[in-house]
Amino acid sequence: MNTMTTETIQRPILSIRGLSTQFSTPTGLLKAVQDVSLDVLPGECVGIVGESGSGKSVSFASVMGLIKPPGQIAAGEVIFDGTDLRKLTPEAMRRIRGKHIAMTMQDALTALNPAMTIEQQLLEVILAHDEDIAALSYWQQKRQARARAVEVLALVGIPSAESRLKDYPHQFSGGMRQRIMIAIALACKPRLLIADEPTTALDVTIQAQVLELIASLRRKLGMSMVLITHDLGVVAEQCDRVVVMYAGQVVESGLTAQVIGAPKHPYTQGLLQATPRVEDLSAPVRPIPGTVPNLINFPAQCHFYSRCTQRTEACLSAIALTRHADGHEVRCIRIEES
Known part of the structure; x- marks a missing residue:
């Protein structure tokens, strides 16, 4: 044995x-x-x-x-x-x-940028770290990164993920903000x-x-x-x-x-x-x-x-x-x- x-x-x-x-x-x-x-x-x-x-x-x-x-x-x-x-x-x-390595902070309301939409915050992470997407042309980058953003929002259980990309953090409940922060952390797997x-x-x-x-x-x-x-x-x-x-x-x-x-x-x-x-x-x-x-x-x-x-x-x-x-x-x- x-x-x-x-x-x-x-x-x-x-x-x-x-x-x-x-x-x-x-x-x-x-x-x-x-x-x-x-x-x-x-x-x-x-x-x-x-x-x-x-x-x-x-x-x-x-x-x-x-x-x-x-x-x-x-x-x-x-x-x-x-x-x-x-x-x-x-x-x-x-x-x-x-x-x-990704890290989620204690308070989602203060960790998320109140002046940026959820889409902007997700795309910032994806475009900074996904080399495959970064190698594409500008419009292909935006399209692929946006598709990834919708994918991870759906993964963490945000209803109507695509339509909510343009929303700001204050438009979500505390539990939803926590899910969004997890989505940002998981965006690059x-x-x-x-x-x-x-x-x-x-x-x-x-x-x-x-x-x-x-x-x-x-x-x-x-x-x-x-x-x-x-x-x-x-x-x-x-x-x-x-x-x-x-x-x-x-x-x-x-x-x-x-x-x-x-x-x-x-x-x-x-x-x-x-x-x-x-x-x-x-x-x-x-x-x-x-x-x-x-x-x-x-x-x-x-x-x-x-x-x-x-x-x-x-x-x-x-x-x-x-x-x-x-x-x-x-x-x-x-x-x-x-």
Whole structure:
């Protein structure tokens, strides 16, 4: 019997190693992302979970090359399909961004340009990244790009797609704007989609529709996906693996069944205890006391120390992320005691 796991026989489409991103502020250096490492395998969905301020969005803005001064990527590698994106020129990175890796932002209303029609925004992406269409004559370009725009709008479930191309973002509902943003991201059929809080500000019914749409498109197009969210319920339904971040660090990662079914880090346990349980509405919801710490000039210690009910004096030292035999990774010294 072949005992090799999927992880050992598949090369990651995205491999992040030792990524650190920081911002200079008048009061000191804010280390927003610290030594983050993770992989995304072909065709899988990886959930990135944590409270606001945990470094989720900054990590993947770093992957996309979107960090601008006073921010900077201080260290690390971002390997996409064998190429270190950090070594690319801005022009070479522009050719990757949008065509091979696409990202949807948190708020569709602010991410879409209110002064441009949906057609203009879709055609801008298609003409910038589709080399086959760009090689055509001007009128052929417009015709082919417009046909692609109609195709992707229909793909994400926009009714009467062709007739709505001339509409502006404010003429669509929140759920429809989210679908349009996904359509723009998928216009050039990327191999990796980074979805940053794709259900922010949507009501529960529309959230479910958008998540089902993303899952369906991922299966249909064979994409890999990173789903950034604060909702463990969404992760449990959508993701193959989970990475839990807290205060700029990965504190736990593993298969979804491992992390959700048997969480080992006190922070992950706290997130689950703070999540209402549909199967038992009488179960108490226990919020995690306190807030994510200010990371400006933060000392070398467990970042969760001030909020942890299991802390000891040993936690005042820096804690390494430990990988266990089953592939489950945890950043906590108490795990060794169990």
